[in-house]
Amino acid sequence: MVSDRSLEVLRVIVQDYVASREPVGSKSIVERHSFGVSAATIRNDMALLEEEELIAAPHTSSGRIPTDKGYRVFVDHLADLRPLSPAQRQAIETFLGQSADLDEVLARSVRLLSQLTHQVALVQYPSLSRATVRHIELVPLSDTRLLSVLITDSGRVEQRVIELPRFVDEQTLTEMRARLNAAVGGRSMVEAAASLRTLIWSGSHELQPVIDLIASTLVDQIGANRHDKLVMAGAANLVRTEEDFTGSVSPVLDAIEEQVVLLRLFGEMATDLHGVAVSIGRENAPFGLSETSVLTSGYTASGGDLARLGVLGPTRMDYSNNMAAVRAVARYLSRLLGEN
């Protein structure tokens, strides 16, 4: 069994290795930390940790570095969620303080997060699922082109251009607009979609195909879950930490340009709702990210819509700081978007 001191040794190994990028040896531990015991004792502890596969030696005779399992224990039991520095808090305030539309807020959040953590930051768009339809607008762009705009009570807007099979006059359009709004206004997205699917046009029969087309486009807009969209920032940070990857970073860069992969990863990490979920190294192997760690946290937008944000970087990262940053930004974003 690993003793308390052994765990303490693991902690300083993780901390020192993260700070210095160099395998840490027993001697440097007793130099830098006051354990009150000699290097030999530390060595015994390290032998224990190695037996448990919490640390490993890159070469036969060199310092030790944490394994994925070691990081896991560190994150689960040893990491103190270091509170953000005043400067960092300040950064969040000034960065997100000014109000703006959703796109803008998320774009700023992701940049902020990448600056706070020096890693690649990711923010998922909130799902539309729980919102209700506030308003539908139909705007003629030309004789046979129509812009349909769907507005939800959370203030989100989806637009789509529709090619009409035939000309529709302004008068009819007004009627259609009224009819559509009556059918969906105030309803939840699911209800609204159902209502649209069975919409019957009370006027001229010839217009039924037109209204069908519009309705199906709107259903499409409702279904166009922005949940499958995410924004990213700080790719440069990956290159800066290139030495932390045994191979090349380019497969990692490939993976993070493949949004689908990241979304699946985000999905699987959705267990822990408001805490920070951490997935380390080989745990991410199914996503082609076996040398990276991913920290995510959930945030809630208006209407209880849920999404995640997080950072991605080499397993050798400052978990304490990054977890705190992810949590702080998620909370701040929840507050900012929850106000609606």
Added chain:
Amino acid sequence: MVSDRSLEVLRVIVQDYVASREPVGSKSIVERHSFGVSAATIRNDMALLEEEELIAAPHTSSGRIPTDKGYRVFVDHLADLRPLSPAQRQAIETFLGQSADLDEVLARSVRLLSQLTHQVALVQYPSLSRATVRHIELVPLSDTRLLSVLITDSGRVEQRVIELPRFVDEQTLTEMRARLNAAVGGRSMVEAAASLRTLIWSGSHELQPVIDLIASTLVDQIGANRHDKLVMAGAANLVRTEEDFTGSVSPVLDAIEEQVVLLRLFGEMATDLHGVAVSIGRENAPFGLSETSVLTSGYTASGGDLARLGVLGPTRMDYSNNMAAVRAVARYLSRLLGEN
């Protein structure tokens, strides 16, 4: 004076160096190309080219590589705009064939371009300047929160959430909506903004501040030129070509995350309208991109709105292919968006 054959030598030096990443020597030239002269003659030509600073030797005794100036001559006089392969044409068709909204089209274009060129691709959002206002919609989100939606005839939509100082009933809102639409409907962006700035509320005096607030927000929306926005894809390609940069790629990655820089660069390259503009190596020094080349071309969206797209990569790149790809995507995009 550099003879015709010398220029031909420059061409093959550029081509071979781009293909092999290795300095090319006189011997390998006569081996791979049928000049009908001996290596010694080629050497004389190369001495000429070196005198003109079109090629340079990395080490005293090694093959030669093109200088920035050499690439410039190559691009201006020697590059044949190699037509895209059928597979590439096919890719463009399938990638951009399906209709979708602007965001989606641009997102696809940028990915396509990065795949065709294996470089970082950039697409600027078209400016709103020449569009006219089609419609303004005001949607109450709560008692004191209002969503203002601005729709242009090019089918673009700008939204903004407004905090009202006081409650405004549905009736009044309808009047305001009508008033605003009357003031701006069908007008160009510039005219609409002017009209909004001087808008007087004919009803209750108490509501003047409210309409002022809404009007100023709308002016803001009009001014929110999306021209200052661009999308990027293929950052991974930069890392893959890392060896082509003498130093690190990380300053380059920094620069391309700084959208402002790229937009300024795009702005300065706006000379050549429909051709492909090329900026090579040190020509980009003011933007911190002195080891990269940028190829851009303009495209036109609906209403004559103009924007640029292009690729960015190491000076050692396949100019012929990339220029052709940039031009092809720009043309296709113009056709796709111009239809509106």
Added chain:
DNA sequence: GATTGGCACTCAGTCAGTGCGAGTGCTAAC
């Protein structure tokens, strides 16, 4: 005058050999 063959010279890259030092593992003593 352009082209060519010949030849000495340069220099980056590679590879093996060497010495150094940080760090371990083990054992015996405390």
Added chain:
DNA sequence: GTTAGCACTCGCACTGACTGAGTGCCAATC
């Protein structure tokens, strides 16, 4: 359980010799 001592390992940095691609120049040739 802790400590000191010591032999051993092995990555790393350094060195020096060697190789080969490639040049520059000159005299001969077309």
